[in-house]
Amino acid sequence: MKKNAHLILGLGIISVFLLSTTAFGLSDAFKKNIYDPGLLKPTDSALKVKVGDYAPDFSLPAVSGGRISLGQYRGKKNVVLSFVPAAWTPVCSDQWPGYNIVEDLFDANDAILLGITVDNIPTLFAWTNQMGALWFPVLSDFWPHGAVAERYGVLRSDGVSERALFVIDKKGIIRYIGVNDINKRPRLEVLVKELERL
Amino acid sequence: MSIRVKRISMASATIAIALALLHSLVFGSNLPPARGAVLPEINLLVPENAAHRDYLGLEDGTFFKIPQIKARVVIIEIFSMYCPYCQREAPEINRLYSIIEKSPGLRGKIKLIGIGAGNSRFEVEVFRKKYGVAFPLISDEDFSIHKCIGEVRTPYFLGVTINDDGTHQVFYSKLGGFKGAELFLEEMIQLSGLKGEG
Numbered sequence: 001m002k003k004n005a006h007l008i009l010g011l012g013i014i015s016v017f018l019l020s021t022t023a024f025g026l027s028d029a030f031k032k033n034i035y036d037p038g039l040l041k042p043t044d045s046a047l048k049v050k051v052g053d054y055a056p057d058f059s060l061p062a063v064s065g066g067r068i069s070l071g072q073y074r075g076k077k078n079v080v081l082s083f084v085p086a087a088w089t090p091v092c093s094d095q096w097p098g099y100n101i102v103e104d105l106f107d108a109n110d111a112i113l114l115g116i117t118v119d120n121i122p123t124l125f126a127w128t129n130q131m132g133a134l135w136f137p138v139l140s141d142f143w144p145h146g147a148v149a150e151r152y153g154v155l156r157s158d159g160v161s162e163r164a165l166f167v168i169d170k171k172g173i174i175r176y177i178g179v180n181d182i183n184k185r186p187r188l189e190v191l192v193k194e195l196e197r198l
Numbered sequence: 199m200s201i202r203v204k205r206i207s208m209a210s211a212t213i214a215i216a217l218a219l220l221h222s223l224v225f226g227s228n229l230p231p232a233r234g235a236v237l238p239e240i241n242l243l244v245p246e247n248a249a250h251r252d253y254l255g256l257e258d259g260t261f262f263k264i265p266q267i268k269a270r271v272v273i274i275e276i277f278s279m280y281c282p283y284c285q286r287e288a289p290e291i292n293r294l295y296s297i298i299e300k301s302p303g304l305r306g307k308i309k310l311i312g313i314g315a316g317n318s319r320f321e322v323e324v325f326r327k328k329y330g331v332a333f334p335l336i337s338d339e340d341f342s343i344h345k346c347i348g349e350v351r352t353p354y355f356l357g358v359t360i361n362d363d364g365t366h367q368v369f370y371s372k373l374g375g376f377k378g379a380e381l382f383l384e385e386m387i388q389l390s391g392l393k394g395e396g
Contacts (some may be wrong), residue, residue, distance in 0.1 A: 097281065
């Protein structure tokens with residue numbers, strides 16, 4: 001009985017925060033088509049790679065057609081992998097449009113950005129169309145579901161990925177890993193600083 | 199149910215209600231400012247750029263409030279560097295600023311500022327440089343201003359009249375709807391009561 005009472009107390013407190021809204025500053029570009037999942041557990045996975053490791057290679061279908069592999073940039077470009085949890089959700093829907101106006105910052109550091117989610121191609125097609133023309137490839141890690149996210153250790157227990165950034169140099173070595181609180185957008189200056197360190 | 203369990207249940211309910219009230223105070227369950235109302239108490243960072251401080255008529259300092267701006271009318275754009283609409287409309291907002299500054303009857307009377315919802319200073323500067331924005335853009339990194347004004351989607355426009363006695367009034371409060379510099383300016387002049395002075 002005493003245990004139940006403590007449970008009620010705990011649930012009472014937690015429910016207040018779970019039912020709360022968070023500030024996203026969402027663009028009106030998506031109108032009312034964004035699903036608000038509420039406040040989520042900040043991170044929910046365990047990394048399987050670390051800074052200094054060779055980044056696991058992969059090949060994924062791109063929204064623009066064909067497949068893109070990490071290996072094709074080896075020796076040519078630094079690579080930033082931007083995993084975002086899911087299409088049509090609040091923070092994700094703003095993150096890439098921000099990256100879309102800083103192509104020059106990537107160019108200045110001889111880097112390419114690869115955007116990855118676990119959504120399928122048709123969903124990503126419809127979603128990214130709302131963002132305007134993106135200069136970077138958007139890849140689908142849908143099938144086998146979340147396999148690349150899983151390989152890097154950023155697949156959450158509910159099947160979406162973390163909000164994570166990996167900076168990989170031209171030799172294919174991971175130089176930075178940032179697994180952000182899923183509810184918040186990572187600061188652009190952190191990524192830019194890591195690119196400049198390359 | 200024992201007395202102890204009842205007490206714990208009561209405590210649970212009381213704490214949940216108290217937290218809900220606290221949450222609404224801290225995180226804001228505010229509505230956007232309505233026409234005819236005054237702005238909520240918001241403190242904005244004084245621009246580091248001296249030309250921007252001069253434009254707003256501000257002394258050195260850390261924070262300022264909108265009614266301290268030396269103008270008859272202040273137009274506030276709540277924007278984000280991550281918002282595709284804000285990006286798309288930036289050149290037209292720049293043109294609005296340019297028209298005002300080139301008009302002897304409006305220059306000094308109508309002033310523009312942008313508030314970057316959830317944008318760090320770095321991110322605000324990225325937006326400024328990308329679009330060559332000449333008027334002051336203020337960082338609202340922790341969404342504190344954004345929460346005060348009802349967590350509006352972006353871009354959101356507020357028009358405020360500043361009276362000689364230091365009081366002020368909101369005369370325009372609207373999501374998007376920017377149909378071009380001339381039309382928007384005409385609407386601002388009409389609604390603010392500046393008509394005939396320009």
